[in-house]
Amino acid sequence: MQPIDTVRTIETPEGVELHLRPAGPVVRLWAFFVDQVIVWMALMFAAAGLAMLGPLGMGLWLIFFFLAQWLYPVFFEVMGAGRTPGKRWLHLRVIMADGRPIGWGPSLIRNLLRVVDGLPGAYTVGLVSLLLTRNFQRIGDLAAGTLVVHEEANAFVPMLPAAEPVPLTQSLTLEEQSAILSFAERSQRLTAARSEELANVLSPLSGARGAEGLGQVLGIARFLWGGR
């Protein structure tokens, strides 16, 4: 983990560290924008439908407007595991700062305090707070103890490409071994030419270049992974 990354590390009671990746202002603004579009589309359709009911429709629309304005994010954050439709779209999620899922109370706090974050207009206070805090928290997040994080990508299980294990001839540090394993796992998503080009960097270790060099490097990875 590089010091330059925005990663929040939480330590669980089991003594293991979990990493969260707080989301910055731009992506959150997009999510907000998507949510606003959804809300206003819904309100417009509702207005068109309810207009036929006269004053009755007007009353229902006002209730709908109230719910959309204040409680739409609360409802979706709690029922949708921390994701409003806009956040879902951009793969964001609201969670408590200690990694737990968000409940009704914190969600209500963080969303009502949009009033303060919105001061003096265009979410200025919220933006300044986002930029000044380590974990990109606006005032509502600070008061509620919540974070907006990038959602984990789906855990994919890349298989190491099959290769004849090649025993190591030099000693490598753990980081170097890890880098070779990482390369081998990624190599299936690269073109053959690009893989070979990258494997060429390791030619002092593998003693070969091109396709043969790649085979050697994958073999080393296989050896690191499973031994002979």
Added chain:
Amino acid sequence: MRQQLFEQQNLQLWEDLGGWLNQQPTLATEEVPAAYRQLCHHLAVARERHYSPALVERLQQLALRLHQRIYGVKGEGLQEAFRFLWQGFPREVRGEWRLVLVSGLLFFGTWVAAFLLVRAHPNLVHLLLSPEEAAKFVQMYDPNTPVAGATGATRDVMMFGFYIYNNIGIDFQIFASGLLAGVGPLFFLPFNGLHGGVVMAHLTNKGLTSTFYGFISGHSSFELIGAVLSGTGGLRMGLSLMHPGRRSRLASLREGARKGARLLFGAAVLTFIAACFEGFWSGNTEVPWKVKVAVGLVFWMALILWLLLAGRRDR
């Protein structure tokens, strides 16, 4: 240990845990904590031994999902919410009695003072209300004014919607602006009290007692106490920020916001009840106004008794 052997030995456990997360009966719930601790151990070992990044990432994501599931609060059900409203909320209100007193005085104190002042000197009404506004209020409560436009149930629903949107929205705003060092409630509470007192005195001066008091009495208890308590919630939050005591400012703010939001939740429900009465009962012209005032007084008494007494036994 080589990574392959490590994976081989433990894959079953990881898959079982993953299956349990996806609602499959791979593990009994009692077995999950032990398996989860095992997984945490595996994650630490995998990191320490620099196994391949994909494996570490996979274990860390599984651990994160389990962490959220295991330590997540069990969702507060509807029953829980009603229980809180019925017993917990009055307790919270009594727990904050000093701030309730402050916001109550700010609101009702200004209200009564303004009322008495304008009763004694009717012309003072124009300090707050322009002549047009004053005339509009008089016209609103004039029994001879025909009700414009729609009447009956549809109009009631329209007004009900408006009261929800407007009054609960105001509650939310008073609460949120409390974060600014309590300035929001310190301004809104006296201002609304002043406005209410002046209008009430003005209409009393004009002799519109029957329509005005008949209208407001039914819902006034819920609405005014709701406004005061949302102000209390905002003050709680602002005070926690300004005066953290021994805690860090952030921890204090979090605690204050949590308490304040609980007060606000109850206050919003009260305001919702007020909107129901205001929409469907207060405007009713068939019930004699004295009956409506009597009902309103009963509501005031019941509400105050409830806030003072409910939830004392069951702790």
